[in-house]
Amino acid sequence: MISCKSDFLDLANPNVQTSESYWKTEDDALKGVNAIYQGLYYDGTFLRFAQCALDFRGDDTMSPSTWDVMSNTGSFKLFNNTIMQEWLWTAFFGGVNRANLVLDNIENIPFKDQNYKNRLKGEALYLRALNNFYLVSFFNNIPLILKSYKNSGEYFPSQATPEETWTQIMKDFDDASKLLPSGYSNADLGRATKGAALAFLGKSYLFNKRYAEAALKFKEVIDSKIYNLVSNYGENFTESGENNPESIFEVQFSREAGGTTIGWVDVPNADWSKTTARAVTYAPAPFGWNDAAPTKWIFEEFKKEKTIEDQVDPRLKVSIYYNYPDCKLYGQSFQQVYANETDKLGMKKYGNGDSGVIDEKDWRSGINERLMRYSDVLLMYAECLNELGNTGLCADYIQKVRNRVKLPDRSTEFAGFTQAQMREQLSHERALEFAFEGHRFDDIHRWGWLKDPLKLTELKQHDAEFNSYVQGREFFSIPQAEIQVNPNLRQNPGY
Known part of the structure; x- marks a missing residue:
């Protein structure tokens, strides 16, 4: 037999980069950060499933x-092994790992400009926090992973307590806010900013009832004078209104960027589209798949109060297709399309029904997903003020949002409310301002409504899907596939 030295064969593939051959230059760091943003385009994040899970x-x-994956999500009947939980878990943890790769390696890369390095590090911290924010909101009991899998050597992590995870999320958003710029040139629109980090830091405090700390962060965003409410509410949900002065952070989608292949859950290719499937998922049949629809309750809630011009709240027609004179969708008359369904309610917000397309069935919407709007900061700040005993100032901030849609000035009336009355008013205001934007369930959950028998009865009256809610299912189950490969994971209560 002929023998040879062990280094005779070079087993490294020269056509494939490794962690050892990568992470050498500033451009490597930039591409690494860009890859974290790419994680927001998967079906388990904001291509489609994240919106469904939130809404x-x-x-x-x-x-x-x-x-059934869709319908069971809405009725709290998802069990241990469906793609809803699996894809959310996989895609958002993928974002965490990509952020960790940048944070593990950026300190070893020489930078000519320290501010540029700080910015990239801030983006990675922000995006790690953002991914963890959604993971803990969806699953509650998750592993807290702060190193890339390769560098941690821990392939079977245990779950942290929710408190530990929230503490890290807050730290990451806080650290990011000190590194990120307040804005970018047009070429870099959509990247994380100081305002985005502060707003999500405030939201994280709010979700944990740390009202004084949350209020300080929201006030910092307000006092920056960078953001304003746009005059036309509907501009927040169209391509033409993207990255407007009200937008604090949005996922950037485009029909022009990339190719035309839908990017589901896989290694991204150059021919991947940078579009979202939200529109086709939510759009009413026959223009989309009708996987989502407004409840009768929210429709009636919009009609409770007329504008100062005695008109219906303009947010209703931005959000919902319904039977009113001259209602058109995708170039067709509502009355003709739904002649036999005159009480039909269809999703309009984030759709392309006014853009000239005939339907959504190419799956390729270019409308950016707004994850944080300035109106949310205003109403969350108002909520903090109420919880801190300042109902008068709370009333002023509520009215700022109402003024945009020309609702009557009731600030003096609101200022006389009790704290409990103001909570009810805030619930109403938030429901109308953020219908179908992924906030409502998180709101009713953090307000404790699911544990309040009277409020739970009210929710069942609003939406019959709550009839099948059981304690524990305010969170999704840990995917069974993950439990089978990781012996350190434990299933959530209620499953």
Whole structure:
């Protein structure tokens, strides 16, 4: 037999980069950060499933879908092994790992400009916090992973307590806010900013009832004078209104960027589209799949109060297709399309029904997903003020949002409310301002409504899907596939 030295064969593939051959230059760091943003385009994040997971469990949204993954999400019937939980878990943890790769390696890369390095590090911290924010909101008991899998050597992590995870999320957002710029040139629109980090830091405090700390962060965003409410509410949900002065952070989608292949859950290719499937998922049939629909309750809630011009709240026609004179969708008359369904309610917000397309069935919407709007900061700040005993100032901030849609000035009336009355008013205001934007379920959950028998009864009246809610299912189950490969994971209560 002929023998040879062990280094005779070079087993490294010269055509494939490794962690050892990468992470050498500033450009490597930039591409690494860009890859974290790419993680927001997967079906388990904001291509489609994240919006469904956020919206369908709210009392403003129901799912009449024939696909049980969708309909069972809305009725709290998802069990241990469906792609809803699996893809959310996989895609958002993928974002965490990509952020960790940048944070593990950026300190070893020589930078000519320290500010540029700080910015990239801030983006990675922000995006790690953002991914963890959604993970802990969806699953509650998750592993807290602060190193890339390769560098940690821990392939079977245990779950942290929710408190530990929230503490790290707050730290990451706080650290990011000290490194990120306040804005960018047009070429870099959509990247994380100081304002985005502060707003999500405030939201994280609010979710944990740390009202004084949350209020300070929201006030910092307000006092920056960078953001304003746009005059036309509907501009927040169209391509033409993207990255407007009200937008604090939005996921950038485009029909022009990339190719035309839908990017589901896989290694990204150059031919991947940078579009979202939200529009086709939510759009009413026959223009989309009708996987989501407004509840009758939210429709009626919009009609409770007329504008100062005695008109219906303009947010209703931005958000919902319904039977009113001259209602058109995708170039067709509502009355003709739904002649036999005159009480039909269809999702309009984030759709392309006014853009000239005939339907959404190419799956390729270019409308950016707004994850944080300035109106949310104003109303969250108002909520903190109420919880801190300042109902008068709280009333002023509520009215700022109402003024945009020309609702009557009731600030003096609101200022006389008790704290409990103001909570009810804030619930109403938030439901109308953020219908179908992924906030409602998180709101009713953090307000404790699911543990309040009277409020739970009210929710069941709003949306019959709550009839099948059981304690524990305010969170999704840990995917069974993950439990089978990681012996350190434990299933959530209620499953």
